[in-house]
Amino acid sequence: xxxxxxxxxxxxxxxxxxxxxxxxxxxxxxxxxxxxxxxxxxxxxxxxxxxxxxxxxxxxxxxxxxxxxxxxxxxxxxxxxxxxxxxxxxxxxxxxxxxxxxxxxxxxxxxxxxxxxxxxxxxxxxxxxxxxxxxxxxxxxxxxxxxxxxxxxxxxxxxxxxxxxxxxxxxxxxxxxxxxxxxxxxxxxxxxxxxxxxxxxxxxxxxxxxxxxxxxxxxxxxxxxxxxxxxxxxxxxxxxxxxxxxxxxxxxxxxxxxxxxxxxxxxxxxxxxxxxxxxxxxxxxxxxxxxxxxxxxxxxxxxxxxxxxxxxxxxxxxxxxxxxxxxxxxxxxxxxxxxxxxxxxxxxxxxxxxxxxxxxxxxxxxxxxxxxxxxxxxxxxxxxxxxxxxxxxxxxxxxxxxxxxxxxxxxxxxxxxxxx
Amino acid sequence: xxxxxxxxxxxxxxxxxxxxxxxxxxxxxxxxxxxxxxxxxxxxxxxxxxxxxxxxxxxxxxxxxxxxxxxxxxxxxxxxxxxxxxxxxxxxxxxxxxxxxxxxxxxxxxxxxxxxxxxxxxxxxxxxxxxxxxxxxxxxxxxxxxxxxxxxxxxxxxxxxxxxxxxxxxxxxxxxxxxxxxxxxxxxxxxxxxxxxxxxxxxxxxxxxxxxxxxxxxxxxxxxxxxxxxxxxxxxxxxxxxxxxxxxxxxxxxxxxxxxxxxxxxxxxxxxxxxxxxxxxxxxxxxxxxxxxxxxxxxxxxxxxxxxxxxxxxxxxxxxxxxxxxxxxxxxxxxxxxxxxxxxxxxxxxxxxxxxxxxxxxxxxxxxxxxxxxxxxxxxxxxxxxxxxxxxxxxxxxxxxxxxxxxxxxxxxxxxxxxx
Numbered sequence: 001x002x003x004x005x006x007x008x009x010x011x012x013x014x015x016x017x018x019x020x021x022x023x024x025x026x027x028x029x030x031x032x033x034x035x036x037x038x039x040x041x042x043x044x045x046x047x048x049x050x051x052x053x054x055x056x057x058x059x060x061x062x063x064x065x066x067x068x069x070x071x072x073x074x075x076x077x078x079x080x081x082x083x084x085x086x087x088x089x090x091x092x093x094x095x096x097x098x099x100x101x102x103x104x105x106x107x108x109x110x111x112x113x114x115x116x117x118x119x120x121x122x123x124x125x126x127x128x129x130x131x132x133x134x135x136x137x138x139x140x141x142x143x144x145x146x147x148x149x150x151x152x153x154x155x156x157x158x159x160x161x162x163x164x165x166x167x168x169x170x171x172x173x174x175x176x177x178x179x180x181x182x183x184x185x186x187x188x189x190x191x192x193x194x195x196x197x198x199x200x201x202x203x204x205x206x207x208x209x210x211x212x213x214x215x216x217x218x219x220x221x222x223x224x225x226x227x228x229x230x231x232x233x234x235x236x237x238x239x240x241x242x243x244x245x246x247x248x249x250x251x252x253x254x255x256x257x258x259x260x261x262x263x264x265x266x267x268x269x270x271x272x273x274x275x276x277x278x279x280x281x282x283x284x285x286x287x288x289x290x291x292x293x294x295x296x297x298x299x300x301x302x303x304x305x306x307x308x309x310x311x312x313x314x315x316x317x318x319x320x321x322x323x324x325x326x327x328x329x330x331x332x333x334x335x336x337x338x339x340x341x342x343x344x345x346x347x348x349x350x351x352x353x354x355x356x357x358x359x360x361x362x363x364x365x366x367x368x369x370x371x372x373x374x375x376x377x378x379x380x381x382x383x384x385x386x387x388x389x390x391x392x393x394x395x396x397x398x399x400x401x402x403x404x405x406x407x408x409x410x411x412x413x414x415x416x417x418x419x420x
Numbered sequence: 421x422x423x424x425x426x427x428x429x430x431x432x433x434x435x436x437x438x439x440x441x442x443x444x445x446x447x448x449x450x451x452x453x454x455x456x457x458x459x460x461x462x463x464x465x466x467x468x469x470x471x472x473x474x475x476x477x478x479x480x481x482x483x484x485x486x487x488x489x490x491x492x493x494x495x496x497x498x499x500x501x502x503x504x505x506x507x508x509x510x511x512x513x514x515x516x517x518x519x520x521x522x523x524x525x526x527x528x529x530x531x532x533x534x535x536x537x538x539x540x541x542x543x544x545x546x547x548x549x550x551x552x553x554x555x556x557x558x559x560x561x562x563x564x565x566x567x568x569x570x571x572x573x574x575x576x577x578x579x580x581x582x583x584x585x586x587x588x589x590x591x592x593x594x595x596x597x598x599x600x601x602x603x604x605x606x607x608x609x610x611x612x613x614x615x616x617x618x619x620x621x622x623x624x625x626x627x628x629x630x631x632x633x634x635x636x637x638x639x640x641x642x643x644x645x646x647x648x649x650x651x652x653x654x655x656x657x658x659x660x661x662x663x664x665x666x667x668x669x670x671x672x673x674x675x676x677x678x679x680x681x682x683x684x685x686x687x688x689x690x691x692x693x694x695x696x697x698x699x700x701x702x703x704x705x706x707x708x709x710x711x712x713x714x715x716x717x718x719x720x721x722x723x724x725x726x727x728x729x730x731x732x733x734x735x736x737x738x739x740x741x742x743x744x745x746x747x748x749x750x751x752x753x754x755x756x757x758x759x760x761x762x763x764x765x766x767x768x769x770x771x772x773x774x775x776x777x778x779x780x781x782x783x784x785x786x787x788x789x790x791x792x793x794x795x796x797x798x799x800x801x802x803x804x805x806x807x808x809x810x811x812x813x814x815x816x817x818x819x820x821x822x823x824x825x826x827x828x829x830x831x832x833x834x835x836x837x838x839x840x
Contacts, residue, residue: 011579110627169636210593217588258490263490375589378593
């Protein structure tokens with residue numbers, strides 16, 4: 001009954017093959033998958049994508065000497081000795097005009113420093129006096145409230161490094177620097193094939209209903225686009241045909257990865273190309289697999305049970321898709337060292353994802369596992385502790401690395417609050 | 421020259437009014453802004469939005485007793501004493517049939533437990549024997565590898581709480597539970613008015629080029645939609661007219677918030693409705709303001725300088741837009757206690773955002789400030805320390821709360837890596 005990889009028959013159940021360790025599975029992914037080509041994109045279209053090459057400043061920033069405060073542009077030497085008790089009177093020239101000795105002109109923040117001036121007296125220390133005069137009540141030094149040409153960044157120096165995942169502020173920076181196009185990795189094209197249910201649904205919803213939409217959002221998060229999502233009967237020949245469809249950057253097959261009756265994802269992948277790994281030592285998700293189609297497109301096999309589908313995506317498919325994007329393949333969660341207030345149990349031989357709840361600012365406790373409650377564990381957890389293959393668990397009081405979920409808005413103890 | 425709020429003349433520069441503390445500005449926002457109404461949305465459309473009401477399970481999950489492993493459904497009592505050395509033979513019934521004494525039938529994970537059976541022997545411990553027999557090599561107890569009806573969640577119990585910011589896994593959970601529509605807060609409708617430049621551009625890019633795209637992405641992150649983005653001349657009457665445009669949930673005016681020549685955002689807001697706060701004690705961003713249009717729509721005034729625009733958005737406008745979304749108004753960054761390896765300087769009287777770089781797993785050091793390098797500080801920082809109004813800074817070796825940026829993919833020291 002223990003059959004060799006890729007030759008399994010789906011008309012009878014089979015025993016589990018040996019599971020491949022997570023590190024080996026990651027090595028396979030990292031060897032197979034290179035970042036996609038760069039394309040020229042506007043800074044706003046590039047937000048959420050990764051720079052393929054460093055971006056260099058095309059010119060000095062600021063491009064000329066600039067005021068960094070609203071105020072009066074002056075010659076610093078003319079203000080020597082000025083104070084509240086000794087206001088210094090200067091002649092007020094029209095807005096922005098060149099500054100002569102014992103004269104001043106008002107400028108706004110960001111404007112070029114008028115010719116002749118070498119400092120700005122901020123508005124709080126200067127007041128208009130009559131029709132064409134002003135009074136300065138503070139002494140300034142040359143360069144005060146002035147940003148020199150090129151002082152923020154010099155022409156030709158690095159603005160953003162290759163590999164930078166661009167945020168909204170980076171778009172602002174690029175546009176401010178006058179850069180209209182950047183070399184960004186293109187979005188990956190992902191095909192998702194959902195294998196049909198093995199039996200009629202017994203409840204209101206099914207794994208097939210849940211997995212497709214869930215994966216779509218995860219793929220988008222990882223700079224991918226779902227170019228096709230289709231349902232295919234859980235049939236070896238039909239699945240083999242689906243694997244020969246037009247090219248994409250990666251294919252995800254969902255469901256039929258087990259060794260039960262009718263499970264044929266592994267066999268279909270072996271028929272269509274190469275089944276490289278069948279079963280990965282992760283929980284949830286241990287029936288996951290991977291390989292390539294006949295034309296070399298990477299394929300990740302994801303279990304159909306939603307919690308297993310989610311974690312096999314995060315630990316395997318997501319890594320592959322993040323690599324295509326040129327992004328860090330690491331899990332896209334913030335992590336934090338915290339103390340567990342209760343023992344966390346893990347099965348030896350599997351990398352195990354253990355859901356935990358935050359109970360105070362640096363303490364967590366386990367919540368019911370995926371094995372016990374399925375995907376509901378996701379609703380009850382604030383984050384996850386991932387225990388390696390060699391671990392049988394950690395004892396109460398241990399320090400663990402918690403991967404935190406949902407930093408973008410729930411009332412969670414780990415979101416930022418500004419003291420004021 | 422110190423004029424009263426809302427009556428400023430933009431034809432001459434003015435001294436700064438007193439700045440409103442950040443806590444008071446937050447109180448104003450929190451009092452003005454209530455979460456938007458809920459609308460019925462599919463779980464997939466609701467991802468990234470907030471639940472307005474708790475979602476209750478419409479039925480038991482699992483809906484019937486289910487297998488949690490691929491294997492043979494048996495009566496546990498028939499396996500007593502089974503081991504590798506004492507295989508127990510059972511008659512194999514067709515797939516999924518009701519189980520009689522000393523019989524078994526194969527089922528797959530997720531399938532209903534066949535009538536008569538009370539446990540599953542996983543595939544690793546059962547093998548087919550001849551045409552209609554099987555051998556069991558492990559003893560199972562009643563309930564082994566079976567999820568009882570309602571054991572994950574009972575009909576009528578809480579599935580997800582009100583206020584939940586929905587992630588991809590929540591869509592999976594809802595669809596799995598058979599829920600097709602949920603009450604989600606609608607996306608806010610945001611109008612962005614960019615005031616024209618005060619002078620001709622001196623470089624390749626301008627603040628006006630940068631602020632609009634940057635804000636669009638930030639607003640989208642906070643569940644908002646930019647329904648209109650327009651450029652308006654920096655003219656008090658034109659801006660007052662723009663403030664009377666058709667309703668949205670909130671209006672952001674960008675630029676012209678200072679007290680320099682031509683700055684008229686505050687005056688226009690006073691003309692159009694109410695200028696409630698002029699100047700907030702934050703840096704960057706201290707010329708920000710807020711108020712309401714004539715019909716009561718909240719208005720946030722953001723400075724035009726990109727770094728000030730960004731932080732006035734994050735600390736003020738973003739809070740308002742996150743409140744409209746029903747989300748936590750806190751900053752959407754993960755935060756972490758870290759040690760600063762160098763002194764961080766802050767001006768007393770202002771809540772100051774200080775950019776820092778991670779130098780090791782729990783250490784940071786300051787990088788050049790926004791005052792020194794403008795928005796380029798965003799490119800050089802891994803995160804921010806926010807020092808309150810009363811602080812003059814923190815000394816070397818102090819523990820500080822660091823708000824971390826860019827967890828979604830750059831090669832940053834604080835992203836998660838799974839040990840394997």
